[in-house]
Amino acid sequence: MTFSSAGAATANAIAAITGSTVIADGKTALPRLFASGTPIIGVCAAGILIRLLADLISDKHDEPPVLAVSADGTHIVPLLGGHHGANQLARHLASALGGTAALTTASDARFSRGLDEPPEGYVIADPLAAKSAMISVLEGEAITLTGDAPWLAAAGYPVSQSGTVAITITEKNGGAGLVIHPKILIAGVGCERGTDPSELIGLIEKTLATAGLTPLSLAAIASIDLKADEAALHTAATHFGVPLRVFSAADLNAESDRLVTPSAIVAAETGTPGVSEAAALKAGVLLVPKQKSKRATCAIGKAPSPITVEQFGRAPGQLHIVGIGPGEAISRTASAVSALDAASDWVGYGLYLDLIADLHDHQHQHRFPLGDEEPRVRHALELAATGKIVALVCSGDAQIYAMAALVYELLDVTGARALSDAACRVGVASHPGISALQSASATAGALLGHDFCAISLSDLLTPREDIIKRLHAAAEGDFVTAFYNPRSKRRTDLIELAKAIYLDHRPSDTPVVIGTSVGRPEENVRVTTLGTFDPSEVDMLTIVLFGASTSRALKRGNGQTYAYTPRGYERKSQS
Template structure:
């Protein structure tokens, strides 16, 4: 919850704007500022104070205890120009909150944390437990001093300006350490899965004690446990559920049938008789593969009674991450925030050289860039997948939307289920061109690439003919190049068999880029020689019109203006308000869907 505190009318107005934007996330605190800040600090994870920074510093100073647990505090000035991350920039999330507040209030975020200022990810913001000299190693990264990365386990990390050697060290490990050496930071990846089984009524102390002893004896860190796993029949066993809660990890369950199919070194008849699988602890830990570090072991009881719990520990294989990112048509303001976040999250970037140049300034220091020229799409896709399989965080970029005539298809054809894949949508060339032309895609439409490098012309021609016969608006990608100069005239000729010569045609080159150009012509007047590979050609359907210099396709098959004027009396059966004309009974092509109209 985010506490909102103000002291003036202007501050209250900005406060109320934020409360209206985030009704489920915020709580307004009224009354004297001192009392409101104290109450909000105790009850909320974050605060936004519409007060002077000096005043807020004095109010929260007695309340601060530890940066890992203190609330994140953002200050907004009286005129609403700045959102200042005051304390808890990383641990309290104040840096991200300042950016969010600034976006809502149309203000400027002010973030002074050194790592954020220079684009280096904070070691305490990676989502992993961290130990050791965080301040010293972070300072070395900022100062450009040599910092070594020792990855004892593979795990996808964002780009870090590190090398193989250095006076400072970042160590990625799931091993137990008695102490962290000087000038070293230890990152704990959630690489361990603990499989557990338990008899009914097993005490949480017995389950948890067994798990902790197994990890300790194997030299493993409890901070690297990513999940507890068991059979479905034990999903609500109190001892197991509470052990997961106390370890702070999720409890994952599998059916007995799934576990029975997992090969284990120590099957047993007891769990087979009890829950239908010859193994619970080992099978649950190994259900998604990995290296068995601790075979099944039983708890030890001092009262001489039989053990009530079993566990096994597996180091699961690191799952690399592949983000397939659409960069949009070229303009920076059409690059989505999600795409920017993925670019900054990646440690490896793969893409066409000219697309890499567009976003190179957004990459974090240390990002490894693998770029290549035109015609190497399959090679780039294979490279991106291979890097992800090595446990890297990879961003594979494409223009427009990466799933539309771009890199998503070849990449996903190469990828299997051993990596995590994230798709990031982008503004397509067809959408960007359509916005420039007016509203040519107002009704059913289709996009067709005229490049026969990957698709036989016979297939392309069949699709063009089908679109022509179906009266679809058609957007042509890759319409014409120096080596392919006859395909566009052929496609236009096919459309002309079904559409009038005056059918509007929009031609947009380099949509959204500085040298953007567009023109509106007709099917008969379009000169294919004026079109190149940087151009998108949109051909209207039989209802498309030019209105005030804009290309517009109606939402229905006929224009509203062309319909006969309805009778004025509401009880007349042809009047729009007559019950027979309710939206639920009208033909779908003529109905106005309110949701679609918003």
């Protein structure tokens, strides 16, 4: 990110080098990115970054890399996360930009990486042991190495058979000196539908322990894609802090000749004679053959070097149904923002994607026109089925006249409208947003203070006779009523009919709230009465709220009129 036009060229160059995105004004985005663990490169004075992040800095073991780069790119200074990638990134940028990396940590002054900063795919068993070993090496002692770690010599460390600083690279429990575990193990698993997660976790732990293997060397849990939505697999992956990866039956069947315990029953059910062993074998060799519990199986595979998980099978896929609120950034929930940040792809109506443009970073956008609701949702689900993390973007709350219900409808249908089997197995999470009825009521007072309902006046999906029946029921029930889609160019009479029906059941001075473009720069929220309400002044960008017979209007000293609906506290105070 850059905070001035002077650093724009350098920021663009860094973005090209690192494959990142330039954020022109990071003052609001910076704390959010830091909290989410996103590496930050500021083309600005170091002091700007320090002041903006000061309140968030706490544990050095959890902070992401933060670097300050001079506007001309000649000086690159790692400020935070030096041994979490900042020093390495500084060296890389200095080489690419022709600048100088100002490294201040003692280890990085002599070596290209610290002992507490092993390459990706390696995990330190005890961070305190790394600190002790680093001190000894800085004092001139050499390393004696057990296991394979060519990156130590490449980083400039003295490695000798007579060294006094012991470092052990192993996938097993224990080891001399500083123990570093390579992520070379795959737990291939299978289970019956509905297996208790604790059973599967216990089986994996027992299988590893019996073989003397450490869970820290697990790179992933792997299974067949038919189990992509199995809760036990997801819970186990979370428990061990590794991703879940899945393979098709054809992929697993390619390992059938190497299976130790093939099963004709499993082949008949899944299309491959083995799930756990075949999934484990995708790592390289089978280290531990299939072990069984009552309802689950586990096998352990070993790769010759740390596994790049992104290239191992595929992710199960995840769809986030995101309600972005009425439009303004301040109205988005933290859950929605987090889901949008995590997604690799955004799917939505173009206008809705424009409303969250300030959050756009690496995500690929899939824009659909208004009216293509089913193709939009179908595309999102099928895209997630390829292993992507997809955000289906909805305005307001996704549950209220938006796409959430259609997601579950498509997951449920059979026949010609049916999704692919893989799409039916993606994970689905819904992130509520602030709806237009909430926002309009809040701006105008508290009209939704008592019982209320919502009715869409669009007859594209709901038969006209059903809408009229609901209008009568809500009016007779004396509900405060929020009207979505009140009037279109083609359909103008239903909102007029609603006014007439409601006037039969409540006084003409009943408060009415009209909200146009709620949550957007052109927002206009006003209070009128049911008798004076003019249906012709509303459109599809308007939400209309009719009060109940008990609703009241209040003009305050600022000249503004507000509307609210009492809940009955006056009667309670008199009792």
